[in-house]
Amino acid sequence: xxxxxxxxxxxxxxxxxxxxxxxxxxxxxxxxxxxxxxxxxxxxxxxxxxxxxxxxxxxxxxxxxxxxxxxxxxxxxxxxxxxxxxxxxxxxxxxxxxxxxxxxxxxxxxxxxxxxxxxxxxxxxxxxxxxxxxxxxxxxxxxxxxxxxxxxxxxxxxxxxxxxxxxxxxxxxxxxxxxxxxxxxxxxxxxxxxxxxxxxxxxxxxxxxxxxxxxxxxxxxxxxxxxxxxxxxxxxxxxxxxxxxxxxxxxxxxxxxxxxxxxxxxxxxxxxxxxxxxxxxxxxxxxxxxxxxxxxxxxxxx
Numbered sequence: 001x002x003x004x005x006x007x008x009x010x011x012x013x014x015x016x017x018x019x020x021x022x023x024x025x026x027x028x029x030x031x032x033x034x035x036x037x038x039x040x041x042x043x044x045x046x047x048x049x050x051x052x053x054x055x056x057x058x059x060x061x062x063x064x065x066x067x068x069x070x071x072x073x074x075x076x077x078x079x080x081x082x083x084x085x086x087x088x089x090x091x092x093x094x095x096x097x098x099x100x101x102x103x104x105x106x107x108x109x110x111x112x113x114x115x116x117x118x119x120x121x122x123x124x125x126x127x128x129x130x131x132x133x134x135x136x137x138x139x140x141x142x143x144x145x146x147x148x149x150x151x152x153x154x155x156x157x158x159x160x161x162x163x164x165x166x167x168x169x170x171x172x173x174x175x176x177x178x179x180x181x182x183x184x185x186x187x188x189x190x191x192x193x194x195x196x197x198x199x200x201x202x203x204x205x206x207x208x209x210x211x212x213x214x215x216x217x218x219x220x221x222x223x224x225x226x227x228x229x230x231x232x233x234x235x236x237x238x239x240x241x242x243x244x245x246x247x248x249x250x251x252x253x254x255x256x257x258x259x260x261x262x263x264x265x266x267x268x269x270x271x272x273x274x275x276x277x278x279x280x281x282x283x284x285x286x287x288x289x290x291x292x293x294x295x296x297x298x299x300x301x302x
Contacts (some may be wrong), residue, residue, distance in 0.1 A: 024176035027080025028155035029102035055151035086261025127163035254293030
């Protein structure tokens with residue numbers, strides 16, 4: 001039987017020699033804690049079988065309890081950290097092309113998060129503080145369902161003057177060639193675009209004021225299984241996503257982060273925007289075959 005796993009066409013392009021810390025990401029780091037749980041655990045904390053929520057006061061004990069009661073897996077998470085992690089996976093070598101800044105607590109979950117970022121070959125430099133615990137996201141799995149509970153905690157405590165402004169950290173910022181910061185939800189609403197048409201939103205975003213006039217703005221919008229839209233100047237292009245047998249889809253939660261990671265992995269190598277989108281589609285297609293933002297040891301992308 002023929003596999004529907006995405007096989008990318010080989011494109012001959014000039015390879016750019018990548019240096020460490022060429023890609024910089026900054027955002028809310030979370031330690032993903034994944035476990036198969038029972039219905040009693042969900043009921044105890046008022047969780048629905050297929051949901052995504054922010055932790056409330058009643059969920060505070062949950063993160064320690066899930067570790068004590070069930071067999072857990074840990075992964076470095078949070079939107080931006082997921083994206084740079086996927087980018088590094090796509091790049092493979094050299095290690096530490098991706099840099100990440102964020103805030104964690106001085107606790108055991110923070111220690112595990114540092115270990116997981118290191119395993120992903122991401123050069124993570126966390127601001128560590130004692131006011132709040134490390135941010136966590138519990139993935140409570142029952143059958144084919146996942147109930148996600150995120151506790152941002154320390155992720156909200158980042159202090160620019162105590163971390164970003166430090167000379168050794170700022171040197172890493174200056175060393176980077178591509179920068180990515182997520183958490184820009186409801187962008188069209190905030191800008192008062194007054195439209196839900198994706199192509200129209202892309203055009204309006206394209207025409208926003210721009211400081212650097214030397215380089216053209218590129219706007220890329222994904223739409224799940226629908227075509228990806230890119231604007232360059234007055235042009236609007238669309239790109240079909242890779243087809244996948246619905247039975248192969250395990251979890252779509254990390255698809256958007258994975259697309260960004262795939263895109264960035266090529267952008268930092270000066271590949272064409274078409275190649276960047278192709279890599280984004282590939283990465284997203286792989287990630288939705290796995291639980292959480294996880295992936296096989298090596299990509300099969302050329």
